[in-house]
Amino acid sequence: MDIFEHVKNVAYLKYIQTTRIHFWETIGLYKQYAESGFGFIVASTSCDFKKPLQYPGSIDIYSQVAEIGNSSFVLKHILYDHEKNIVAEGKDVLVVYDYTNNTKLSIEEDLRGKLLR
Numbered sequence: 117m118d119i120f121e122h123v124k125n126v127a128y129l130k131y132i133q134t135t136r137i138h139f140w141e142t143i144g145l146y147k148q149y150a151e152s153g154f155g156f157i158v159a160s161t162s163c164d165f166k167k168p169l170q171y172p173g174s175i176d177i178y179s180q181v182a183e184i185g186n187s188s189f190v191l192k193h194i195l196y197d198h199e200k201n202i203v204a205e206g207k208d209v210l211v212v213y214d215y216t217n218n219t220k221l222s223i224e225e226d227l228r229g230k231l232l233r
Contacts, residue, residue, distance in 0.1 A: 122168040129163055132193050132206040135177045139191065143230045153216040159188060159209040167203045174198045181231045187212055187220045189231055 140146045140156065149155035169175065176196045183190040193206035212221045223231070 121171055123171055123173075125163070125165065128165065128169070128195065128204050128206070129161065131175060131177060131195065132161065132163065132208070135179050135193055136191060136208055136210075139179055143233075145227075145230075149215075154212065154214045154221060156210040157213040157220075159211050161206070161208045163204050163206045165204050167197070167201055169195075169197055169203045175203070176200075182207075184223065184228060184231055187222050189223070 136158075137146075140149075145155060175198070177193055178196070179191055179193045181189055182192040188209055188211045191208040191210060193204075193208075194202055195204040195206065197203050212223055212227065213219070214221050
């Protein structure tokens with residue numbers, strides 16, 4: 117918290133990071149990374165703050181794939197407080213990445229289908 121009893125801005129990015137990891141697990145890519153060595157790398161992340169989040173409180177985060185390119189996709193997040201007010205909107209640009217060979221990969225049809233669902 118800051119001196120005004122608001123949750124600090126960096127906490128919002130941690131909430132988004134947690135949601136991003138949950139997304140990877142939900143579509144089965146965390147397991148696939150462990151087996152194959154490819155996954156995602158974050159090219160950029162941003163957060164627009166709409167309203168202070170008070171402590172104590174709770175949040176809900178809704179995320180969706182907003183765009184899919186050749187080797188990257190955009191994941192957008194909306195963060196709500198316990199009164200269902202939008203407190204922030206976030207955006208991640210994620211690149212499919214081969215950690216074994218340190219290179220980006222094209223999004224294959226199987227992955228594209230998972231992202232579209």
